[in-house]
Amino acid sequence: MELIHVIDIKNGIAVHAKLGQREHYLPIQSALCPSHKVASVIDCFLELADFKIMYLADLNAITNDGDNQALIKALLQDYPKINFWVDSGFQAKPSALLAFENYRPILGSECYSDKEVECLKLFEKNFILSLDFSAQGLPLGSEKLFHEQQWWTQQIILMTLARVGSNLGVDLEKLTYYQSLNSKVEFIASGGVRSIEDAKLLQELGVKKALCASALHNKAITAEDIKKLQAKKYPD
Secondary structure (H helix, E strand, O other), rough: OOOEEEEEOOOOEEEEEEOHHHHOEEEOEEEEEEEEHHHHHHHHHHHHHHOEEOOOOHHHHHHHOOOOOOOOOOHHHOOOOEEEEEEOOOOOOOOOHHHOOOEEEEEEHHHHHOOOHHHHHHHHOOOOOOEEEOOOOOOOOOHHHHHHHHHHOOOEEEHHHHOOOOOOOOHHHHHHHHHOOOOOEEEEEEOOOOHHHHHHHOOOOOOOOOOOOOOHOOOOOHHHHHHHHOOOEEEE
C-alpha cells in the first residue's frame, strides 16, 4: 500500500487542513518539519520516506481567491522525480502544466456543476477524478460525476472532507460501496487516516493508495510503518 503525502497550500505556504473548513486553515504546525514553507515540508517528508507521489491542493484556486500556480510550477521543476497530483479547482481546459511529465491534474466534483461537466471531455481522461463529500457526508458538485460512470477515470479519489484532519477514522463504508460499483477502478482513500491501524484497515479492504497528512506530521505513522506497508509485510 502506498501513502500519498498531502500538502494544502494557501497564500504560498503549507496549512493544516481540518474538516474542509478552508477559511480557518492555519499555517502547518508539524512535529516533523519546523517550517511551513512548501519546499521545506517536501524535503522533510522525503527524509522520512521515498514518496513517489505528493498531492498538492491549491486552496486559493479552489476557493476562487487567486492561485499558487507559480509556486507549483517551481516545485514541478525542482522535484522532477516526484509525481505531483495537483488540485487547482475548476479547470475549463487542460493546463499548460501538462507539459511537465510529473504533473497530473486532480479535478474535483465540488468544482463542477452538471452543465460544466462537459469540460472534462477536453482532458481525454488525462486526469484523476475526485468525488468530494461535504462535512455532512453529502456529495458535492455535479450528480453526474457520482452516478454516470462514463465520466470516471481509472483512478478515483474519494474525498471525505468530514474526516480530513479529524479523529474519526477512514470511511470504510463509502469505499466498500464504490468498490462494489466498479471493480476495475482504483479507488483512493482521502480523509481519516489517523494511524497505522487505519492504513492496515484500508489495505485489508484492497485499497492500494491513501492520501495522508496529519498522521505523518504528528508522527503517528513512522518511517518503519511506511516501509512495512509498501512491502505488504505489516503483521496482523
